[in-house]
Amino acid sequence: MAIEVINGQARAGACTSEHNPAWPSGPYNGRWAAQPVLSIVEDFMPKMRAVQVVHAGGPFEIVEREIPEPGSGMVRIKVQACGICHSDEVTKQGMFPGIQYPRVPGHEVIGVIDAIGQNVPRWTVGQRVGVGWNGGYCGYCDSCRRGNFFACETSTQVTGVTRDGGYADYMIAPASAIAVVPAELSPEEGAPLMCAGVTTFNCLRNSGARPGDIVAVIGLGGLGHLGIQFAAKSGFKTVGIGRGKDKEALARKLGASYYIDSAVQDPAAELQKLGGARVILATVTSADAMKAVIGGLTPAGTLMIVGAVPALEVPALQLLLKSQQVKGWYSGTSIDSQETLAFSVLSGVRSMNESYPLEQVNEAYERMVQGKARFRVVLTMEK
Numbered sequence: 001m002a003i004e005v006i007n008g009q010a011r012a013g014a015c016t017s018e019h020n021p022a023w024p025s026g027p028y029n030g031r032w033a034a035q036p037v038l039s040i041v042e043d044f045m046p047k048m049r050a051v052q053v054v055h056a057g058g059p060f061e062i063v064e065r066e067i068p069e070p071g072s073g074m075v076r077i078k079v080q081a082c083g084i085c086h087s088d089e090v091t092k093q094g095m096f097p098g099i100q101y102p103r104v105p106g107h108e109v110i111g112v113i114d115a116i117g118q119n120v121p122r123w124t125v126g127q128r129v130g131v132g133w134n135g136g137y138c139g140y141c142d143s144c145r146r147g148n149f150f151a152c153e154t155s156t157q158v159t160g161v162t163r164d165g166g167y168a169d170y171m172i173a174p175a176s177a178i179a180v181v182p183a184e185l186s187p188e189e190g191a192p193l194m195c196a197g198v199t200t201f202n203c204l205r206n207s208g209a210r211p212g213d214i215v216a217v218i219g220l221g222g223l224g225h226l227g228i229q230f231a232a233k234s235g236f237k238t239v240g241i242g243r244g245k246d247k248e249a250l251a252r253k254l255g256a257s258y259y260i261d262s263a264v265q266d267p268a269a270e271l272q273k274l275g276g277a278r279v280i281l282a283t284v285t286s287a288d289a290m291k292a293v294i295g296g297l298t299p300a301g302t303l304m305i306v307g308a309v310p311a312l313e314v315p316a317l318q319l320l321l322k323s324q325q326v327k328g329w330y331s332g333t334s335i336d337s338q339e340t341l342a343f344s345v346l347s348g349v350r351s352m353n354e355s356y357p358l359e360q361v362n363e364a365y366e367r368m369v370q371g372k373a374r375f376r377v378v379l380t381m382e383k
């Protein structure tokens, strides 16, 4: 239908239902001549719900937005579920340099490709995909050419931070940022694996530990409860370290062969009694808790840090004499997420989640921020 526009108004009498008997009567009848054309077009543009942050430190706003179109190299995803991660605070509180508002957070996304831009080989409409923290990479800078895609030098792309994320019915993602989601995983099961899952799994599989080695996991929260499962299913002799006797049953249920209660035991001494840990996965955000376990490493052992602590004092002489390492670990890129999901299906690793509909984003977010969630929080998009 052609609509002629004069100064933003539809020409009087054009395109009314009166002039077009085929046009359905009902709620739209007669509106065409009475409204500015742009407003009419906007009324008919498909809309979606999105949760946005308008400024650093601001509240969440649930708004209606136009459904975005994918540009070159991009796909549009109809979001089914999106996990709430502690790193969403980066968007909420404006902790990322140069962040632009309004911004939709969310980097634990599971959904279905429903539109594809130009120059996107391989992916097809209808495929189930996930998006994590890494929001894509160029593939041609020196870091990418070395295989360090996470450190792409062309532009830092972070889902839900530099581009709108998954707290919405739809989102746009670069093809380089998406992972295949196996049919065996429900959207809620898959979502936390896109950040908490890939972080712990990818860290462990790159830690140097081999099946049969002792691997300890400090912390039994959102990251730790997945870390223990991945460690056990990878064939490591797994040690859970938490504060309090009450966490022992959970640690063992998740696959830990041993449990150390760091509230009453010296975790380093207890690890040495077991023969020492080849790897310790530190999921806590306490530098003191990390410091207390370093003495539990074997010679050439490694403390792998995935919990965000601003600074950590290390016993340099011990590291030197025993050739030990303290290493940080970035989560992973899309292929790492894809392999995390596949391994989870293969081995039965699952995140323990609390699910909330999108409208309850404030309540859901508070559960996460206050550390009350057991153990990950997921927003679902069904209406």
Ligand SMILES: [Zn+2]
Pocket (backbone or CB within 6 Å): 085, 086, 087, 088, 107, 133, 195, 196
């Ligand atoms: Zn995250």
Ligand SMILES: [Zn+2]
Pocket (backbone or CB within 6 Å): 137, 138, 139, 140, 141, 142, 143, 144, 151, 152, 153, 154, 155
């Ligand atoms: Zn690059």
